[in-house]
Amino acid sequence: MxxxxxxxxxxxxxxxxxxxxxxxxxxxxxxxxxxxxxxxYSGAVFNQRYSALTQITPANVKNLELQWIWQARSLExxxxxxxxxxxxxxxxxxxPAQGSYQVVALDGVxxxxxxxxxxxxxxxxxxxxxxxxxxxxxxxxxxxxxxxDAHLLAFDAKTGRVLWNVEAAKAIDKFSITHAPLxxxxxxxxxxxxxxxxxxxxxxxxxxxSGKELWRFHTIPGPGEPxxxxxxxxxxxxxxxxxxxxxxxxxxxxLVYFGTGNPWPDRDGSVRLGDNxxxxxxxxxxxxxxxxxxxxxxxxxxxxxxxxxxxxxxxxLQWQGRPRKAMLWANRNGVAYVLDRVTxxxxxxxxxxxxxxxxxxxxKGRPQRVAGKExxxxxxxxxxxVLGATNWAPASFSPKTGLxxxxxxxxxxxxxxxxxxxxxxxxTVAGTGGTPMGQATLxxxxxxxxxxxxxxxxxxxxxxxxxxEFKMNDITWAGVLTTASDLVFSGGKEGYFFALDARxxxxxxxxxxxxxxxxxxxxxxxxxxxxxxxxxxNALFAFALRQ
Amino acid sequence: MxxxxxxxxxxxxxxxxxxxxTSLLLAxxxxxxxxxxxxxxxxxxCSNCHGPDGNEIPGIDLGRGRFRRPITDQDLIQIxxxxxxxxxxxxxxxxxxxASHVVAYLRSVxxxxxxxxxxxxxxxxxxxxxxxxxxxxxxxxxxxxxxLGPDLSDIGQQRxxxxxxxxxxxxxxxxxxxxxFYHVTTKDxxxxxxxxxNLDTFTIQMIDSKERLRSFIKADLKGHxxxxxxxxxxxxxxxxxxxxxxxxxxxxLLKGRVTP
Numbered sequence: 001m002x003x004x005x006x007x008x009x010x011x012x013x014x015x016x017x018x019x020x021x022x023x024x025x026x027x028x029x030x031x032x033x034x035x036x037x038x039x040x041y042s043g044a045v046f047n048q049r050y051s052a053l054t055q056i057t058p059a060n061v062k063n064l065e066l067q068w069i070w071q072a073r074s075l076e077x078x079x080x081x082x083x084x085x086x087x088x089x090x091x092x093x094x095x096p097a098q099g100s101y102q103v104v105a106l107d108g109v110x111x112x113x114x115x116x117x118x119x120x121x122x123x124x125x126x127x128x129x130x131x132x133x134x135x136x137x138x139x140x141x142x143x144x145x146x147x148x149d150a151h152l153l154a155f156d157a158k159t160g161r162v163l164w165n166v167e168a169a170k171a172i173d174k175f176s177i178t179h180a181p182l183x184x185x186x187x188x189x190x191x192x193x194x195x196x197x198x199x200x201x202x203x204x205x206x207x208x209x210s211g212k213e214l215w216r217f218h219t220i221p222g223p224g225e226p227x228x229x230x231x232x233x234x235x236x237x238x239x240x241x242x243x244x245x246x247x248x249x250x251x252x253x254x255l256v257y258f259g260t261g262n263p264w265p266d267r268d269g270s271v272r273l274g275d276n277x278x279x280x281x282x283x284x285x286x287x288x289x290x291x292x293x294x295x296x297x298x299x300x301x302x303x304x305x306x307x308x309x310x311x312x313x314x315x316x317l318q319w320q321g322r323p324r325k326a327m328l329w330a331n332r333n334g335v336a337y338v339l340d341r342v343t344x345x346x347x348x349x350x351x352x353x354x355x356x357x358x359x360x361x362x363x364k365g366r367p368q369r370v371a372g373k374e375x376x377x378x379x380x381x382x383x384x385x386v387l388g389a390t391n392w393a394p395a396s397f398s399p400k401t402g403l404x405x406x407x408x409x410x411x412x413x414x415x416x417x418x419x420x421x422x423x424x425x426x427x428t429v430a431g432t433g434g435t436p437m438g439q440a441t442l443x444x445x446x447x448x449x450x451x452x453x454x455x456x457x458x459x460x461x462x463x464x465x466x467x468x469e470f471k472m473n474d475i476t477w478a479g480v481l482t483t484a485s486d487l488v489f490s491g492g493k494e495g496y497f498f499a500l501d502a503r504x505x506x507x508x509x510x511x512x513x514x515x516x517x518x519x520x521x522x523x524x525x526x527x528x529x530x531x532x533x534x535x536x537x538n539a540l541f542a543f544a545l546r547q
Numbered sequence: 548m549x550x551x552x553x554x555x556x557x558x559x560x561x562x563x564x565x566x567x568x569t570s571l572l573l574a575x576x577x578x579x580x581x582x583x584x585x586x587x588x589x590x591x592x593c594s595n596c597h598g599p600d601g602n603e604i605p606g607i608d609l610g611r612g613r614f615r616r617p618i619t620d621q622d623l624i625q626i627x628x629x630x631x632x633x634x635x636x637x638x639x640x641x642x643x644x645x646a647s648h649v650v651a652y653l654r655s656v657x658x659x660x661x662x663x664x665x666x667x668x669x670x671x672x673x674x675x676x677x678x679x680x681x682x683x684x685x686x687x688x689x690x691x692x693x694x695l696g697p698d699l700s701d702i703g704q705q706r707x708x709x710x711x712x713x714x715x716x717x718x719x720x721x722x723x724x725x726x727x728f729y730h731v732t733t734k735d736x737x738x739x740x741x742x743x744x745n746l747d748t749f750t751i752q753m754i755d756s757k758e759r760l761r762s763f764i765k766a767d768l769k770g771h772x773x774x775x776x777x778x779x780x781x782x783x784x785x786x787x788x789x790x791x792x793x794x795x796x797x798x799x800l801l802k803g804r805v806t807p
Contacts, residue, residue: 127637
C-alpha cells in the first residue's frame with residue numbers, strides 16, 4: 001500500500017512538473033507573473049529585454065561568479081538567447097558547414113544537458129552572413145526553430161524529438177530563417193532572410209500544432225497592390241526586404257510588428273527607382289490575417305544597406321501629457337525613432353550617433369536627405385557605415401528607469417561610389433576595424449577612436465537625449481539586458497561581459513570570456529537563486545552570486 | 548622586377564596548369580574591362596567580409612595572393628562559387644566568368660607596379676638593409692634583427708612594392724594598425740613605448756623596445772595613448788633613389804621561410 005502511495009505521489013510530482021513546464025500563451029503574455037522564467041526571445045512580446053528579478057543588485061553584482069559553461073560544437077557566431085522554463089534552459093547553436101544544428105535542453109542549475117537534438121540543413125542552405133540562429137520559441141511543450149534552409153521545425157521540449165518539419169520556402173531559391181520565431185496565440189510567426197541574395201521576402205504564420213501555413217505577407221507588394229509602384233520595372237521580384245530578427249506583439253492593438261531589411265541590390269538604386277516599399281521599414285500586421293495595418297519606412301530608397309531588422313521595442317510612455325502606446329527603434333541608419341505603435345504615427349526621430357545623410361523630417365516623418373550624401377562616381381563619405389550605427393543586437397527598455405539602452409557603433413562611415421551596375425564599389429573608411437562581420441573568436445584591436453568604437457548608450461525616449469554612455473575600444477555585436485534592480489548587462493567584440501549601473505552607466509563588474517559576445521544576455525531564477533546567462537565564442541555561460 | 552616575375556609566373560601557370568574555357572577566360576580576363584568588372588564584383592560581393600583591400604580576415608590577403616594554403620586560380624574560382632565547407636566563406640551565385648573576373652582583378656592588384664623608376668637589385672638592397680639603412684635595428688627577417696618593429700620575413704607577400712617604397716620615404720603616410728606605436732605612463736612616472744599588439748576597454752598589450760611583451764591595466768596608469776608618429780624614420784634623404792629601389796626589390800622578395 002505504501003508502495004502504491006509512493007508511486008502515485010511520484011506520478012503527481014512528475015505531473016506537476018510537466019504541467020509547470022507547459023508554456024501557455026497566457027504565460028508568455030504575462031511574464032511579470034513569473035520573472036524567474038524567460039519565455040520568449042526578448043523575455044516578453046514587448047521585447048523590452050527587461051527582468052523584474054532583483055537578487056543581483058548594483059551593490060552585490062561584484063560577487064557574480066561562474067556557475068557553469070555549455071560549449072557548442074559549432075564555431076559559428078553564437079547569437080541565440082536561451083529560453084528559461086521552470087528551471088530548464090533551451091537554446092540552439094547554428095550548424096557548421098555541412099553540419100547540424102544543436103538544440104539543447106539544459107538544467108539551469110548545473111548546465112547539464114537533459115537532451116540534445118540535431119537538425120542538418122539541406123545542401124542548398126546558403127545564408128549570406130553566417131550559419132546562425134538567434135533562438136528558439138516555445139509554446140505548450142513544443143519548441144520551434146527556423147533554419148537556414150528555410151524550414152520551420154517543432155521539437156518535443158521533453159525529449160528533443162522532431163514533431164514536424166515544414167519547408168517555409170525553398171533554400172535553393174536563396175531563402176533562409178535565422179531569427180527566433182514569434183509565438184502568437186496558436187500561431188508561429190517567422191520571416192525569411194536572403195535579402196542580400198535577391199529574394200522577395202515574406203512573413204508567414206504557421207499553425208503551432210501542425211505546421212500548416214495560415215497566411216503569408218510579402219514585404220514587397222506584388223502587381224496591383226499598393227506600393228508595388230515604388231519599384232521600377234521588375235525590380236520588386238528580387239528586391240529583398242528580408243526579415244532576420246524577431247517581431248513584437250501588442251494584444252490590445254492586436255498587431256504584430258516586424259522590421260524589414262534593405263532593398264536589393266543594396267548599393268545600387270538605379271535599377272530599383274522609387275521608395276522601394278516595404279524595405280527598411282516596420283510593418284504592423286493583423287496577426288489573424290497577415291494583412292498590413294500600417295507601415296513606417298525608416299530609409300526610403302536606401303543605398304547604404306541600412307537594414308531595419310532591429311527588434312521592435314514596445315513601451316507605454318507619458319507623451320506630452322498623455323499616455324501613449326509607443327514603439328522605440330534605434331535603427332542601423334543612425335537615427336532613433338519613437339512611433340505610435342497603434343497608428344504608426346511618427347512622433348520623434350533623432351540621430352543617436354554621428355550621421356550625415358539626414359538633416360530632419362517632414363511633417364509625416366519622412367527623412368529629409370542631405371543633398372549630395374549618396375553614392376557618387378568619385379565616392380562620398382556617408383555616415384554611419386554600411387554595417388550601421390547598430391545592427392541586429394537587441395536593445396532594451398527599462399520601465400523602472402524609463403530609459404532606452406542601445407549598443408551603438410560611433411565614428412563609422414563608408415565612402416560610397418556609384419556606377420557599379422548591380423552594386424557599386426565602396427570603401428569603408430572607418431569603424432569596423434578589420435572585422436566587418438561578427439566572429440566567434442577574439443581578434444586583435446589596434447584602432448584609434450576616430451576609426452570607430454562601440455558603446456552602450458542610454459536615452460530618454462521622450463526626447464532621445466543621451467543620458468550616459470559606456471565606451472568600449474572596439475565595436476560590439478552584443479545586446480542589452482536590464483533588470484529591475486537597475487542593472488544593465490552587455491558585452492562586446494573584446495570578449496568582456498559586464499554590468500553597468502542603469503542610472504549612471506558606471507561599470508560595476510566585468511569578466512573576460514575569451515570569445516566575442518554576440519548575443520543579448522538573459523536572466524532567470526531557480527529555487528530562488530538568480531542567474532545571468534550570455535554567449536561568448538561558442539559557449540553559453542551562467543553566472544550567479546557567490547554563496 | 549619582382550612584379551614582372553610574378554606576372555610571368557602567373558602567365559606560365561595559366562599556360563601550363565589550365566586548359567579549356569577557364570584558362571581562356573583568365574587570359575582574356577587580363578583586359579581592363581574584365582579587371583574592372585572583377586573589381587566591381589569583388590567590392591560588391593566579397594568586400595563585406597574580406598574588406599575593401601581583401602586583407603581583413605586574419606591570414607588571408609586576397610590582393611597580395613596570400614592565402615591559408617597554396618591555391619591556384621582554378622581553386623579560387625571554385626571557392627568563390629561554392630564557398631569553403633567548415634568556414635564562414637559562403638557560396639556565391641557568381642557565374643564562372645564573373646568569378647574569373649574577380650580572380651583577374653585580384654591578380655592585377657597583386658601585380659601593381661611600384662612608383663620608382665629605378666630598377667632595383669635585391670642583393671644590393673639586402674646590403675643596404677643590413678648596413679647603411681640599419682633596418683634590423685627595429686625589424687626582423689628570418690630570425691635576425693629586432694622584434695620591435697613589424698617582422699618583415701614575408702613582407703613581400705603582405706605589401707605591394709608601391710606600398711613598400713612609400714613606407715620607406717614617407718613612413719607616416721599610412722601606418723597599418725599592426726605597426727602602430729603606443730606609450731603608457733605609470734602612476735610613478737615611468738613611460739614605456741612599444742608597438743601596440745592589442746587594445747581593449749581595460750587593458751593594453753605591446754612589445755617594448757627591449758622586446759618584452761608587456762600588458763598594462765589602464766586603471767593603473769597615469770596616462771596612455773598612440774604615438775604621434777610611426778617610429779619609422781624616413782629614408783627619403785638618407786638613401787639614394789637607386790638604394791631605395793634596391794631595398795624595395797629586396798623586401799619584395801621576402802615571402803616567408805620555406806620549410807624544406
